[in-house]
Amino acid sequence: WVTAGDIQSFADTNSKVLQALLPEVIERMIRASLSEIDKIEFRSGDSVSEPGWDGQVNSSTSNLFIPSGLSGWEIGCDKNITTKANDDYDKRKENSLGLPNSTTTYVFVTPRRWRGKARWVSDRNAEGFWKEVLAFDADDLELWLKMVPGVAAWLAREMGKFTANIEHISEFWDNWKDQTTPALNSAIVLAGRSELR
Numbered sequence: 255w256v257t258a259g260d261i262q263s264f265a266d267t268n269s270k271v272l273q274a275l276l277p278e279v280i281e282r283m284i285r286a287s288l289s290e291i292d293k294i295e296f297r298s299g300d301s302v303s304e305p306g307w308d309g310q311v312n313s314s315t316s317n318l319f320i321p322s323g324l325s326g327w328e329i330g331c332d333k334n335i336t337t338k339a340n341d342d343y344d345k346r347k348e349n350s351l352g353l354p355n356s357t358t359t360y361v362f363v364t365p366r367r368w369r370g371k372a373r374w375v376s377d378r379n380a381e382g383f384w385k386e387v388l389a390f391d392a393d394d395l396e397l398w399l400k401m402v403p404g405v406a407a408w409l410a411r412e413m414g415k416f417t418a419n420i421e422h423i424s425e426f427w428d429n430w431k432d433q434t435t436p437a438l439n440s441a442i443v444l445a446g447r448s449e450l451r
Contacts, residue, residue, distance in 0.1 A: 256399050256406050258367060258393045260413065261395055262366050269331050273302055273331045274300070275412060278296065278299070281298070281309065283319070284320055286404060286405050288313055288317065289315070290313060291311065292312040292314065294310070295307075296308065307327060307328065307353070310324070310353070311324070319394070321359040323385070326353050326361065327361045328346065330362065332364075335368045336374060343362065346360065355384050355385075358384055358385055359386045359387070361388045361389070361390070364389075367393060368392075
């Protein structure tokens, strides 16, 4: 539903919208990817302009995109990716806002394709300041979205790219339950089903 090209195009044409939306996308992908999360905080919408980390995660489990343990996340939609990545990295290196650098993984995310990503990550990890440094670009986001199709469908809808013959489950439920007066609720639909488990 959502490709790397879609993400980058959206960043080019709707940068402010994506800047407010991307933290929520990442939070939804993390929640859909891991079953055990001790702490997760991402600021989206109007809150993206507030100072501090764009996101923080603490999880005892991990996957390809989410490190185990504590991680601090910075998100940048700027066209000059390396400059933004360096600015955010230096800012958090100077003031980690209480996250212990030796046990925290630093994660930078951009919605753009970043040719210099591998070199940037290698150089930052060579410094040895953080436990580990990771970076994800549009191609990584496309792969991650393939792993969490529910989030991909939600994002496609937010980007105005939702397929005509597919309806989001929350929209289907709202339309279906409101066909009666009074509206149906989930207790009525699930009545008597607990014995079937």
